[in-house]
Amino acid sequence: MQQSPEQIRQAYRQMRLIREFEERLHIENPKGEIAGFTHLYSGQEAIAVGVCENLRDGDYIISTHRGHGNCLAKGCDPRGMMHEIYGRADGLGKGRGGSMHIADLDKGMLGANGIVGAGQPIAVGAALACKAKGDGSVSVSFTGDGASNQGTVFEAMNMAVVLKLPKVFVLENNGYSEHTGASYGIGSDLKVRTEGFGIPVYEADGFDYFSVYDAAREAIEAARSGKGPVAVLATATRYFGHFEGDPQNYRAKDEVKNFRETVDAMKTIREKVTGAGIFTAEELDEIDAEVLALIDSCVESARSGPVPGADIMMSDVYLDY
Amino acid sequence: MAQLSMRDALNQALHEEMERDSRVIVMGEDVAGGSGGTSGNIEAAGGIFGVTKGLKTKFGGDRVIDTPISESAIVGLANGAALAGLRPVAELMFADFVGVSLDQIFNQMAKFRYMFGGKATTPVVLRMAMGAGMNAAAQHSQTIYPMLSAVPGLKVCVPSTPADAKGMMKQAIRDDDPVIFFEHKALYSRKGEVPEGEFLTPFGEAALVREGKDATVVTLGRMVPFAMKAAEKLEADGITVDLIDMRTTSPIDEETILESLSQTGRLVVVDESNPICSIASEIASLAVTKGFHDLRAPVQKITAPHTPVPFARELERMYVPSPNDIEAAVRAVLEV
Ligand SMILES: Cc1ncc(C[n+]2csc(CCOP(=O)(O)OP(=O)(O)O)c2C)c(N)n1
Ligand SMILES: [Mg+2]
Numbered sequence: 017m018q019q020s021p022e023q024i025r026q027a028y029r030q031m032r033l034i035r036e037f038e039e040r041l042h043i044e045n046p047k048g049e050i051a052g053f054t055h056l057y058s059g060q061e062a063i064a065v066g067v068c069e070n071l072r073d074g075d076y077i078i079s080t081h082r083g084h085g086n087c088l089a090k091g092c093d094p095r096g097m098m099h100e101i102y103g104r105a106d107g108l109g110k111g112r113g114g115s116m117h118i119a120d121l122d123k124g125m126l127g128a129n130g131i132v133g134a135g136q137p138i139a140v141g142a143a144l145a146c147k148a149k150g151d152g153s154v155s156v157s158f159t160g161d162g163a164s165n166q167g168t169v170f171e172a173m174n175m176a177v178v179l180k181l182p183k184v185f186v187l188e189n190n191g192y193s194e195h196t197g198a199s200y201g202i203g204s205d206l207k208v209r210t211e212g213f214g215i216p217v218y219e220a221d222g223f224d225y226f227s228v229y230d231a232a233r234e235a236i237e238a239a240r241s242g243k244g245p246v247a248v249l250a251t252a253t254r255y256f257g258h259f260e261g262d263p264q265n266y267r268a269k270d271e272v273k274n275f276r277e278t279v280d281a282m283k284t285i286r287e288k289v290t291g292a293g294i295f296t297a298e299e300l301d302e303i304d305a306e307v308l309a310l311i312d313s314c315v316e317s318a319r320s321g322p323v324p325g326a327d328i329m330m331s332d333v334y335l336d337y
Numbered sequence: 338m339a340q341l342s343m344r345d346a347l348n349q350a351l352h353e354e355m356e357r358d359s360r361v362i363v364m365g366e367d368v369a370g371g372s373g374g375t376s377g378n379i380e381a382a383g384g385i386f387g388v389t390k391g392l393k394t395k396f397g398g399d400r401v402i403d404t405p406i407s408e409s410a411i412v413g414l415a416n417g418a419a420l421a422g423l424r425p426v427a428e429l430m431f432a433d434f435v436g437v438s439l440d441q442i443f444n445q446m447a448k449f450r451y452m453f454g455g456k457a458t459t460p461v462v463l464r465m466a467m468g469a470g471m472n473a474a475a476q477h478s479q480t481i482y483p484m485l486s487a488v489p490g491l492k493v494c495v496p497s498t499p500a501d502a503k504g505m506m507k508q509a510i511r512d513d514d515p516v517i518f519f520e521h522k523a524l525y526s527r528k529g530e531v532p533e534g535e536f537l538t539p540f541g542e543a544a545l546v547r548e549g550k551d552a553t554v555v556t557l558g559r560m561v562p563f564a565m566k567a568a569e570k571l572e573a574d575g576i577t578v579d580l581i582d583m584r585t586t587s588p589i590d591e592e593t594i595l596e597s598l599s600q601t602g603r604l605v606v607v608d609e610s611n612p613i614c615s616i617a618s619e620i621a622s623l624a625v626t627k628g629f630h631d632l633r634a635p636v637q638k639i640t641a642p643h644t645p646v647p648f649a650r651e652l653e654r655m656y657v658p659s660p661n662d663i664e665a666a667v668r669a670v671l672e673v
Contacts, residue, residue, distance in 0.1 A: 111652060133437070195381045267374060
């Protein structure tokens with residue numbers, strides 16, 4: 017653990033923020049105020065935070081349909097996100113995008129994406145810009161096990177190698193692609209396949225913040241130093257359905273319960289941090305309480321946020337038309 | 338007659354056609370679901386909208402194939418299998434995912450027969466769910482039938498009722514040309530009468546679903562029930578319309594539309610798509626080029642605005658043409 021207590025506090029808070037954001041949405045969703053598809057990230061917090069704690073302001077990330085965790089980890093404003101998820105005019109996307117399209121260009125967050133496999137080539141483009149700037153910045157794409165089978169991802173990997181770009185492929189294996197197990201869709205092995213493109217793969221335990229942080233640090237340092245693209249492969253699970261409302265017929269009854277009770281990312285980081293005497297349980301509880309109050313306030317303001325009107329629907333299709 | 342949802346009507350059509358012809362196969366993401374899962378359920382999904390449910394249990398994994406997320410390869414798989422003698426029904430889940438597989442659709446399946454000296458047949462049915470109504474936002478709500486209707490070599494179905502969905506699906510599967518089959522998400526659960534027994538709905542024949550004398554309303558998909566609502570309201574004021582459900586946008590049944598226009602002289606076209614190069618534009622152009630002398634008022638085009646589909650409930654509602662918009666358009670053509 018080479019991280020300072022301050023860094024660890026920050027990481028823990030980010031993970032708690034994602035966990036509470038998502039668990040709260042799971043509770044709010046059935047009430048009917050949230051429209052559209054909501055894909056929750058609970059269970060995978062250590063991956064987003066373990067990667068993004070290695071990033072700087074000038075770095076880029078691009079995310080997926082399950083984007084809340086990646087967005088929060090890169091510093092997107094939780095209130096702006098919550099308002100967007102509630103379809104409010106003052107949400108990050110002015111209520112036009114919703115959960116699947118949260119973005120904040122000011123934070124280097126190039127968008128969640130509704131098209132599986134669309135983000136990776138775009139992130140390669142951002143990596144090209146990083147290389148052109150020559151400031152050591154990197155571009156990161158998050159890719160699910162399911163998305164890893166998309167041709168666009170293969171093309172993006174090869175392109176990044178050919179152009180020797182500062183590109184980080186984060187492969188998040190949560191075991192499922194919608195209703196299908198990862199082992200069915202991936203014909204060979206994610207690590208072997210990625211290495212086949214000439215990309216070194218840094219493996220991590222996706223439930224363990226420190227494991228992800230260390231793997232990502234090594235990978236990202238390599239990418240920053242001009243060695244070309246790298247990959248971080250982390251395995252975890254998602255605690256909820258593919259989307260809110262998914263009956264999860266493909267899953268064994270106690271699967272999630274077992275994960276929650278044994279390897280849960282929040283439990284793991286708490287045990288490690290308190291065990292090493294960095295923070296006491298009470299100190300971590302204080303962070304939890306602060307985050308909880310923040311989420312309460314975000315939900316409350318989102319519920320009564322301004323409703324977008326026709327002007328918002330009709331604007332921003334173009335800059336000038 | 339049985340009352341069925343469009344979902345169940347489509348499901349019946351698939352069951353019947355797979356039963357009838359062993360060359361018919363079904364493929365796509367989660368058309369069965371559950372493979373590689375931990376529950377042991379080999380049909381955990383049956384399609385994310387439930388259209389393919391029961392097929393794998395009945396016909397087995399060789400004919401009902403779950404695929405990885407690889408839309409380009411899914412359509413390619415269907416194309417090649419069709420060229421080599423099978424009759425694939427491939428599912429793209431959301432019509433928006435055509436974006437990932439467009440080459441296989443418009444450069445490949447659409448053109449084989451023409452380019453290959455008339456020898457190739459590509460009896461693919463490409464199913465996809467389309468349309469707004471679920472607040473699924475800009476990448477999961479589009480109605481892209483105008484784009485694909487513009488491609489020579491493709492036939493394009495846009496059913497609005499469970500009966501047509503079934504009859505057109507059966508026709509599509511037996512058709513030797515590639516067929517793009519659009520299913521409106523907001524219509525899946527709507528029930529309607531479906532005749533018992535064997536029936537096919539031929540392509541290129543619009544349905545005159547309501548007869549009137551004052552104006553012709555041409556529409557398709559989810560806009561059919563919306564136009565029906567508008568027509569009912571207008572009737573209370575003594576205004577009656579011919580309401581035409583196009584059913585296929587390629588081929589287009591020009592005759593039924595022009596025949597009605599020659600009686601009413603007034604035309605309203607309603608299309609959930611964006612206005613430029615829309616089906617509404619196509620029908621307006623038909624009226625101007627072949628029905629000009631019958632027109633007694635400017636054609637009214639009711640479409641979505643020239644914007645992506647917005648997410649928020651209030652915005653999506655504003656985006657989609659409403660029964661009120663249709664009613665107002667009919668009143669407008671009558672004022673001239
Ligand atoms: C091009 C495209 N194909 C299919 C889908 C539907 N879809 C959305 S998420 C998903 C599964 C993605 O699985 P994975 O990449 O493992 O991400 P996870 O959901 O597990 O986070 C599918 C098939 C889509 N949105 N876009
Ligand atoms: Mg997954």
